[in-house]
Amino acid sequence: MLCVRAGRAFMVLFDRCIIQVFHAAALFALIHSCRGQSEVIGPLQPVVALIGDDIILPCNLDPVMDAFGLAVEWARPDLDPRFVLLSRHGVDLESKKHPSYTSRTSLFTDELKNGNISLKISKVKLSDEGTYRCFVPELDRYTTVQLVVGAASSSAAWINSTISSSRVVLQCESAGWYPEPELLWLDGEGNLLSAGPTETLRGPDDLYTVSSRVTVEKRHSNNITCRVQQRNTNQSRETHIHVPDDFFIVISPPSNQTNDPNIIAVVIGALVVLILILAVSFVVWKKRRAKCNSMCPFLLSKVNIYHCIVSV
Incomplete structure (x- = not known):
């Protein structure tokens, strides 16, 4: 009789252990199943930043899951060491970063629980341009983000000279651009003017300086625009110049041609x-x-x- 009771008690204990193991296994499978379904999502278009800006490289988990307990790696394959940011349980491992990113990259710690693992880069440099990899090792998922860095500056235009009673030469110059911009001349109605070739210089800081001259005729509207633009960064600067009628002067030839x-x-x-x-x-x-x-x-x-x- 005692043996029967002991046997029954053992069976009950065994069943309970089986149920707990099953629940643990089911929970483990559910967690890994959810993780396996999450994808690392980045932007479809390149991210554009100007030198000196603070910029965010988007990266999110979809469907949303808490990323606080996950490792997050941001890296650039062309660097050595390649890590731009390395995070473990929300802690930034600063010593693992490439030296050029020290104290300039961070995650949004409060947003990790919402699956937001976007990277913030402060005071963007020209050397920050490149392809970034957002990787979550536990999920074995990653995405890439292209960062395009540009620089834009104001332009200056002025009257260079008067060459006849109805023609004036204008000059425009703009420095501190990246990538190389184009320079356009427009009349008062927005029509493109035919100008000479644009002169381009690249300085030791890799920034470009462009300049150009255009000869304009005396018109009813003497408002001319110099436009410097960079299509990749969607940056544009304009300078407007008004040519007074006084500049369209009559130049009389001297009575004796001393240059004969x-x-x-x-x-x-x-x-x-x-x-x-x-x-x-x-x-x-x-x-x-x-x-x-x-x-x-x-x-x-x-x-x-x-x-x-x-x-x-």
Whole structure:
């Protein structure tokens, strides 16, 4: 009888253990099943930032799950070390980062529970441009985000010169651009003006300077626009310049064309002849004075010497 009761108690305990193991296994399977269904989602288009901006590279878990207990890795394959940010249980492992990102990258810790594992980069540099990898090792899922970094600056335009009664040369220049921009000239109605080739210089900081000149005709509207734009970063700067009617002045040609080669030759020849006459006259005068001194030593006054030279 005692053996039967002991057997029954053992069976009850065994059943309870089986149920607990089953529940634990089911819960474990459910958790891993949910994790397996979550995807790491990033933006479809590149993210554009200007130098000095704070920028966010989006990355989220879909469907939403708590990412606080997960490892999150942001990396750039072209760097060594490649990690831009490495997080464990919401803690940023600063020592694992590439030195150029020290104290400049972070996660939104309060948003991890909502599956938001986006990366914030502070004070963007030109060297930050590249492809970033958002990876969650426990899910074995990742996505990539392309960051395009640009720079834009204001432009300046001015009247360079007046070349005729109805034409004026304008010049425009703008520095501090990346990537290389294009420079356009527009008239008062927004029509594109035909201009000379754009001059482009790239400085040691990898930023571009562009400049261009355009010749404009006298029009009813003398409002001209210089536009510098960069399509990849969707940046544009404009400078408007008004050409007063006073600048369209009449330039009359001089009455004597001193730039005529024949006239110049005649002038030079006349100067040479004059110099020769003066030289000969001086030599003759010197000889007569010397002769006068030898012939008339008794004549000491300047007047007498003058009369002596003349009479010789």
